Amino acid sequence: AQSVTQLGSHVSVSEGALVLLRCNYSSSVPPYLFWYVQYPNQGLQLLLKYTSAATLVKGINGFEAEFKKSETSFHLTKPSAHMSDAAEYFCAVISNQAGTALIFGKGTTLSVSS
Amino acid sequence: NAGVTQTPKFRILKIGQSMTLQCTQDMNHNYMYWYRQDPGMGLKLIYYSVGAGITDKGEVPNGYNVSRSTTEDFPLRLELAAPSQTSVYFCASRIDSNNEQFFGPGTRLTVL
Numbered sequence: 748a749q750s751v752t753q754l755g756s757h758v759s760v761s762e763g764a765l766v767l768l769r770c771n772y773s774s775s776v777p778p779y780l781f782w783y784v785q786y787p788n789q790g791l792q793l794l795l796k797y798t799s800a801a802t803l804v805k806g807i808n809g810f811e812a813e814f815k816k817s818e819t820s821f822h823l824t825k826p827s828a829h830m831s832d833a834a835e836y837f838c839a840v841i842s843n844q845a846g847t848a849l850i851f852g853k854g855t856t857l858s859v860s861s
Numbered sequence: 862n863a864g865v866t867q868t869p870k871f872r873i874l875k876i877g878q879s880m881t882l883q884c885t886q887d888m889n890h891n892y893m894y895w896y897r898q899d900p901g902m903g904l905k906l907i908y909y910s911v912g913a914g915i916t917d918k919g920e921v922p923n924g925y926n927v928s929r930s931t932t933e934d935f936p937l938r939l940e941l942a943a944p945s946q947t948s949v950y951f952c953a954s955r956i957d958s959n960n961e962q963f964f965g966p967g968t969r970l971t972v973l
Contacts, residue, residue, distance in 0.1 A: 756901065779960050790865075790951060790964040791904075798960065837903060841960055845919055846911050848894050849953075849962060851903035 749774045751838050753852035761860050766810075766825040768855050770838030773819065779841040780821045781849065782812055786834045794836070797821060808832070833859045862887050865965035867952050873971045874942040882937040882968050884952030892955045893935040894962065895919075895927065897948040904951065910935055942972045 754769040772778055779798050783791040795806025802814045812823045821838060835856050839849040868883045886893065891912045896904040906919030910929040924946055926938040935954075939946060949969050953962040 781961075783964075790966045791953075792964075793961055796961060842906075845906060846892060846894070846909040846917065847960065848906045848909050848919060849896075849904070851896075851905075853901055853903040 749778075749840055749842055749850050751840050751850055751852035753836075753838050753855050755855055756853065757856045757858065759858040759860065760828045762830055763827050766823070766828045766832065766857065768823040768836050768838075768857065770812075770821045770823065770852060771819050772821060772838075772840050774840055774843075776843050780812075780814065781839045781841075782806065782810070782821075782823050783837045783839060784834050785837065785854075791837065794823070828857075828859045830859050830861065833857055864888065865952055865954055865963050867950075867965035867968050869968060870966070871969045873973060874939075875973060876942060876944065878942050879938070879940050880942070880970075882939075882950055882952075882970070884935045884937065884965060885933050886935075886952075886954040886963070887933065888954065888956065888963070889932060890954035890956045890963075891932065892957065892962075893929065894953045895925075895935070895937045896951045896953065897921065898951060898967075899948050907937065907950075939970075944972050946970065947972045 750773045781796045782794040797814045805811045838852040865886045894909045895907040908927040910916045952965040955962045
């Protein structure tokens, strides 16, 4: 069965510091992977997606993620955190069943302090 | 385009009441999904549809029903509300040729 594990339910960084949010996946088929961001009381917005074209994927707002098959990981990074990055982040993999719905991790809340 | 719209934004129900959560998309997407989000649990799939007239269960379908009579609309029905259905509900859609799902703003439901 496919699954996504996000390590760390809460991550706190200082403004200007590196952001690293961890995601590991389990999939029996080549995965399509996504990172979504959710700001308070809002819906989910796509940050970036991996669809096998390139292992380093650049997204919006300066975020990027690297697909590492050997480590079954798709960690999200940003070189310099901004206060506006404070939100909840979800890693997801496309299900190979269920109408290709998304299977989500439990989410990581990012806090940014000044 | 308005994208994916959901109504209502908030609702409080009493145990045993019923309601329908509305979801509409104006992007001519054939795939539509309903997820529920509970704190610390991520989002879980309730039902999905691959086109008008075709629906199927997801991971947590108990207590819910759906229909898909048009491409645009995918309502979610709660027949006998229970406290366990207190959650935030998200509708999403995508087109056949693109894996990216577009999400609505959500409906926050409380059952007391």
